[in-house]
Amino acid sequence: MKLYGFPKRERLRSQKFIQELFEKGSSLFLYPFKIVYLLAASKPILSAPFPQVLISVPRKHFRRAHDRNLIKRRCREIYRLYKPEWLAKKQTLPALLAIIYLGKQHEPFAFMQKRLITLLNQVNCCPYEKTCETEPPPPKVS
RNA sequence: AAGGCAAGCUGUCUUAUCGCGGCUGUCUCUACGGCAGACGAGGAAAGUCCGGACAACACAGAGCACCGUACCACCUAACGGGUGGGGGGCAGUGACGCGAGUUGCUGCUCACAGAAAGCGCCACAGAAAACAUACCGCCUGGUAGCUACGAGUUAGCCGCUAGGUAAGGGUGAAAAGGUAGGGUAAGAGCCUACCGGGCAAGCGGUAACGCUUGUCGCAUGGCAAGCCUUACGGGUUGAAAGACCAAAUAGGCUGGAACGUAGCCCAAAGCUACGCGGGUGGCUCGUCCGUAGUGCGCAAGCGCUGUUCCAGUGGGUGGGUCGUUAGAGGCUGUCGGUGACGGCAGUCCUAGAUAAAUGAUAAGACUCGACAGAAUCCGGCUUAUAGGCUUGUUUUCCAC
């Protein structure tokens, strides 16, 4: 399997999973990103150990399809390149993940990269053992 | 050479690494797999403003309603698009004429059928805004009063009254042909000439229309992107159309509506007519489909089963395949045409996703990169757009 790949099975496409994610999932925010994640889905995920990921840019902030496409592609690149390192760091990853760009304007790629990686590192992957990481536990958003 | 304007064309490139989409080939651990290969957004992909193809509604018929189009001819699959032509309007400039005005050239521009078919509207101002009218005026007759002297059938001033006028004034976006002259109490197409206009004929043109001649004193303002009239066109809904696979809009349950009458000797079956219900999505007609069986009762009627349709309930799905990309296709040459475009020959095939594929990093080049991302497919229109190229035209400068 390709190390840095992002094949179709790692993309979140099922309407049922998406509904489950936004109903039960936890969310974190760091400008300009918001992420929603769910540690375990009701059915097994085909892409294990990696999550199924959904990337979204609201039409309300970016009217032109060209702008939305560009931001989604950059987000996907950031996630794709960081994915193996993230797994090595956390050992277990969420099952479902949504990355939503809430900024109202374009940001430089390096800035986006730094912020999204910081945000991904804040995800608490071990809900049963609170102190599995050296960092302090992230604020739980209900 | 530079700048402006118009029309047309074009729409950053190269290498490496990682990554994405379907396709083809191949490998095996047979799966949402690995490897390799070539291919992979636009001139507007956009807005969804028009027109088609295609599909479903059984067939897609007629009339009304509704909607759209509107100088003429042609192009086209079709169009509200395009090409060519006609006619206006505006600006600049020249010529003719005393003037009203006419006309040449150049540029821009026009949603450009009908206002003597009818209805409606035209604020304010103004006398009057549409079968014209008469405020200030002008002129004539009659007449109360006053003044003057030439003492009158006088002249003037200021009123009243009966008329004649539409020249001048003023209002307005718009005032009922204009200019010049005659004419008159004053005036007036009242008359004449010219200009403008209406009507008719002839000629030219496929036509829009143009030209010429005659005739009419001129007889009816604007708005139809107000209603409307005329001509022509439009059945409705859109790929979330639709077809197929799997148990899969099938089957179940509840409620409601229709299943009638007459004729062909009688019964059965069938047919016909008038009804009733429905397809039919604006209405009507036509057309099409259904209108069955049975129990009780003398009958009216009541009930059961069934068929068709409607409404609800409940269950199930929210998957796959096709439609889905080779087409009114592109390019080159040649022929026809003023042109849009068409004929013929050769050649090329180059996105096809479905939570939805083109990006990131590094290096380099130059003019330093604008607007911007396919979703059934085509033809247009409109809107956004950095830079570059070509052609035409005009202005300035330089050289000969």
Added chain:
RNA sequence: GCCGUUGUAGCUCAGUGGUAGAGCACUUCAUUGGUAAUGAAGAGGUCGGCAGUUCAAUUCUGCUCAACGGCU
């Protein structure tokens, strides 16, 4: 992808081919010891934008921008 609706004062809305209004809010004055309420006066508008039709457009027509809704 397809089909619609709406843009008028700070806010909520009328309006119609002829000088743009109502309620609330705002400002000033009166009233009160003071505030509220009340009364009087006042200010505030490129009628989303650009063209066109018309003598005249917020209204009619075309294009455009923005906001919102519906259809699997």
